Amino acid sequence: MTEQTPRVNAGLLSSFTAQTVRITGKVVQIRGNTATIDSQGTVVVQLDSETTVKTIGNVVEIIGKVNADHSIKEFVSADFGPNVDLAAVDAVVQATHAFREIFYDPK
Amino acid sequence: MSKTPLNPATSASSNLSLTGYGGGYDSGYQTGSYGGGGGGGGGFAGGSQGGSQASPGKSAARNTLRPVTIKQIIDAQAPGEDNVFIIDNHDIGHISFVAQIRNIAEQETSTTFKMEDGTGTIEVKKFRETKQSDMDEDGVTPALDPGLTQNAYARVVGTIRQFGGKRNVNTHNIRAVTDANEIQCHFLEATAVHLHFSRGPPDAQGAKGAGGQQAGYAQDTDMGGAAGNAGNAANLLPPGTSPNARKIYGILKNRHDSSEGMHISMIAQHAKVSMAETYKAVDELLTNGVCFTTMDDEHIACMDF
Numbered sequence: 219m220t221e222q223t224p225r226v227n228a229g230l231l232s233s234f235t236a237q238t239v240r241i242t243g244k245v246v247q248i249r250g251n252t253a254t255i256d257s258q259g260t261v262v263v264q265l266d267s268e269t270t271v272k273t274i275g276n277v278v279e280i281i282g283k284v285n286a287d288h289s290i291k292e293f294v295s296a297d298f299g300p301n302v303d304l305a306a307v308d309a310v311v312q313a314t315h316a317f318r319e320i321f322y323d324p325k
Numbered sequence: 326m327s328k329t330p331l332n333p334a335t336s337a338s339s340n341l342s343l344t345g346y347g348g349g350y351d352s353g354y355q356t357g358s359y360g361g362g363g364g365g366g367g368g369f370a371g372g373s374q375g376g377s378q379a380s381p382g383k384s385a386a387r388n389t390l391r392p393v394t395i396k397q398i399i400d401a402q403a404p405g406e407d408n409v410f411i412i413d414n415h416d417i418g419h420i421s422f423v424a425q426i427r428n429i430a431e432q433e434t435s436t437t438f439k440m441e442d443g444t445g446t447i448e449v450k451k452f453r454e455t456k457q458s459d460m461d462e463d464g465v466t467p468a469l470d471p472g473l474t475q476n477a478y479a480r481v482v483g484t485i486r487q488f489g490g491k492r493n494v495n496t497h498n499i500r501a502v503t504d505a506n507e508i509q510c511h512f513l514e515a516t517a518v519h520l521h522f523s524r525g526p527p528d529a530q531g532a533k534g535a536g537g538q539q540a541g542y543a544q545d546t547d548m549g550g551a552a553g554n555a556g557n558a559a560n561l562l563p564p565g566t567s568p569n570a571r572k573i574y575g576i577l578k579n580r581h582d583s584s585e586g587m588h589i590s591m592i593a594q595h596a597k598v599s600m601a602e603t604y605k606a607v608d609e610l611l612t613n614g615v616c617f618t619t620m621d622d623e624h625i626a627c628m629d630f
């Protein structure tokens with residue numbers, strides 16, 4: 219299948235190294251071209267030059283590649299704003315992997 | 326399709342566990358579309374007028390709206406007939422999904438959006454409105470939602486089409502998502518509906534597989550057959566019906582002999598449930614409108630669907 223980006227959280231990154239994923243979390247810190255987000259655990263993101271990750275406290279969705287050290291290289295991102303139900307976000311992550319048949323094909 | 330957002334925040338978070346996924350999908354759904362499949366008798370299943378006409382199931386399916394992921398659209402089976410698609414063994418009418426716009430191409434008569442939701446990519450075609458009825462008073466066709474820009478999330482309502490081996494979606498309504506909770510809400514809803522059709526309503530198992538919420542689903546596959554019997558009747562009950570009420574409903578349902586119903590003490594005896602519990606369960610059934618009192622308040626019969 220082409221262009222599938224499974225939704226993951228910090229804990230799932232180790233199962234997806236070298237793959238392209240979607241990860242949603244709250245922006246904790248931005249320093250130069252790296253940011254830290256909280257997605258059921260902290261994740262370091264290497265920001266793209268055209269990143270939308272600009273506001274600390276906002277929830278962002280990042281599509282990127284998982285590096286060997288479990289940081290993420292951003293390809294593209296979307297700023298969801300501050301009012302996002304993170305429990306719902308995690309429920310989607312859980313559903314993605316529990317009922318994978320409608321979300322992604324195993325590699 | 327109304328443009329009001331369907332209050333994603335509340336609907337998403339109230340269903341978080343996914344185990345109680347049944348929420349609003351009551352039985353009418355199934356029985357309505359399929360002429361009461363296992364329900365025996367009733368309905369307009371009578372095949373006498375079948376023949377050349379489209380089967381009732383199909384025309385009914387055409388009027389359904391199902392939340393899906395793009396992967397489900399791509400994986401949908403096409404049994405050969407023109408533009409009839411099947412997901413989880415059910416015919417698809419309209420579909421609805423939320424995805425990101427990756428490319429927008431304007432053509433003479435239509436706009437094509439390339440959309441991607443993390444599960445797959447598909448092209449969505451929106452024809453320009455030309456019919457009088459679609460124009461406003463000044464004869465101007467409504468412009469597309471200005472929020473529909475590259476990388477924005479959008480909600481699409483449409484139908485699956487296929488020509489020349491290429492599958493796409495024709496939409497009559499596409500609008501930008503303004504509240505990110507709608508995205509989560511959509512995927513949870515799509516999962517819930519997928520589970521509803523592939524595994525049955527949650528409470529059908531709840532009655533049997535008591536206890537484990539998660540377990541209810543895990544066991545479900547091998548329960549398929551077993552659940553059928555009790556399930557057929559129980560499936561008509563709204564999600565959230567207590568196990569006692571289900572049991573009693575089953576007992577009443579199987580007593581076709583008497584029209585004056587069954588006395589409440591008899592019910593308690595048959596169900597092997599205490600009188601107090603029986604009253605409570607019967608009250609629940611009465612409130613739900615699936616049972617009614619007959620000659621006095623103590624005789625109960627169930628509606629024959």
